[in-house]
Amino acid sequence: MTDLTQSPVCRLLGIRYPILQGGMTLVGNWRLASAVSAGGGLGVVSAGRMDTATFRREIAMALDATDQPVGVNIPIGRQHDWIRACFEVAIDSGIKIVLMGGGDPKPWCPLVKDAGKLLGIVTATPEQAAKAEAAGADLVVAESIEAGGRTSRDELAGVTLIPAAAERVSVPLVAAGGFVDGRGLAAALCLGADGVQMGTRFMLAEESPVHEKTRRAMVESGITDTMVVGARHRMGRRVLRSAAAENVQRCEPEASLEEMIDLLSGEWSLRGLHEGDTVRGMVACGQGVGLIHDVLPAAEIIANIMGEAATHLARAADLVRAADGAPAPDA
Numbered sequence: 001m002t003d004l005t006q007s008p009v010c011r012l013l014g015i016r017y018p019i020l021q022g023g024m025t026l027v028g029n030w031r032l033a034s035a036v037s038a039g040g041g042l043g044v045v046s047a048g049r050m051d052t053a054t055f056r057r058e059i060a061m062a063l064d065a066t067d068q069p070v071g072v073n074i075p076i077g078r079q080h081d082w083i084r085a086c087f088e089v090a091i092d093s094g095i096k097i098v099l100m101g102g103g104d105p106k107p108w109c110p111l112v113k114d115a116g117k118l119l120g121i122v123t124a125t126p127e128q129a130a131k132a133e134a135a136g137a138d139l140v141v142a143e144s145i146e147a148g149g150r151t152s153r154d155e156l157a158g159v160t161l162i163p164a165a166a167e168r169v170s171v172p173l174v175a176a177g178g179f180v181d182g183r184g185l186a187a188a189l190c191l192g193a194d195g196v197q198m199g200t201r202f203m204l205a206e207e208s209p210v211h212e213k214t215r216r217a218m219v220e221s222g223i224t225d226t227m228v229v230g231a232r233h234r235m236g237r238r239v240l241r242s243a244a245a246e247n248v249q250r251c252e253p254e255a256s257l258e259e260m261i262d263l264l265s266g267e268w269s270l271r272g273l274h275e276g277d278t279v280r281g282m283v284a285c286g287q288g289v290g291l292i293h294d295v296l297p298a299a300e301i302i303a304n305i306m307g308e309a310a311t312h313l314a315r316a317a318d319l320v321r322a323a324d325g326a327p328a329p330d331a
């Protein structure tokens with residue numbers, strides 16, 4: 001049986017299990033990141049909506065709380081001065097890997113590579129994955145349409161994106177979007193990924209800063225309880241269905257870009273994520289929310305996933321052998 005702890009992702013990052021916490025604006029703080037890292041995955045401090053002093057402090061606190069590797073995620077949309085300052089903070093710190101997504105990575109790659117840090121790039125198509133590797137990525141994340149947060153207008157599902165991306169990259173490939181349990185990890189590995197990145201599952205870790213009321217609403221949600229807003233203006237993001245999100249959807253056909261930016265502003269996310277207002281707020285989360293039934297410590301989430309994945313992979317191997325008529329090795 002393959003030893004999952006020997007995944008290329010584990011060897012590259014020096015982590016025990018091939019499970020990354022996705023960068024999450026307003027969620028990926030030092031407490032969550034260090035808990036994921038201490039549990040054997042890769043915790044990721046997320047720069048989104050932090051000023052640089054806070055980002056520096058959060059990284060330091062995460063590194064203080066665990067002796068395991070920690071990464072950072074920097075959203076590379078607009079605001080070039082802020083992005084550059086975040087890269088400077090990250091490079092100057094003791095973190096292992098800088099992940100980036102949500103924009104053109106090319107201008108930022110040399111900063112990371114020249115500083116001798118590992119570089120991870122979040123992509124949404126096989127072409128982007130190939131370009132990320134060509135730009136120097138040590139690890140490529142392939143994120144599909146099931147994912148929480150920003151969605152790509154290519155709308156590729158994981159079951160097609162992951163194998164297609166695996167055909168285009170030779171560096172470790174991490175699948176993201178809809179992976180919340182051991183079945184997901186097993187599936188991602190079979191599709192050609194070397195590990196998974198999870199956002200939504202870790203929103204429901206005990207150490208996450210998501211408000212208690214919001215977490216309860218998420219646990220009660222099904223797989224059809226998310227929706228994509230903003231796609232018309234190329235600002236698509238998957239959120240939990242709410243009155244606020246439905247209002248955005250109603251306004252979309254008529255709204256100008258400025259109005260849309262306003263409708264999707266971080267204030268709505270703050271309400272949804274930190275104030276527990278799941279009616280007038282917006283909560284970025286993925287379709288996999290419907291498969292999560294509990295809030296657990298991050299380390300327990302990771303341990304459960306590893307145990308379940310081994311069971312599901314063994315079951316699949318047995319089924320294939322049975323179909324072949326070949327006896328199981330220990331029969």
Ligand SMILES: Cc1cc2nc3c(=O)[nH]c(=O)nc-3n(C[C@H](O)[C@H](O)[C@H](O)COP(=O)(O)O)c2cc1C
Pocket residue numbers: 021022023024025026027046048073074075100101102122143146147148149150176177178179197198199200201203283284285286287288
């Ligand atoms: C609340 C939330 C905030 C996110 N913020 C970011 C971000 O700042 N940068 C980024 O690259 N991805 C961000 N993402 C995407 C995650 O890193 C991850 O790839 C995604 O959640 C994976 O899909 P899943 O939610 O189905 O696990 C965010 C996702 C969520 C749910």
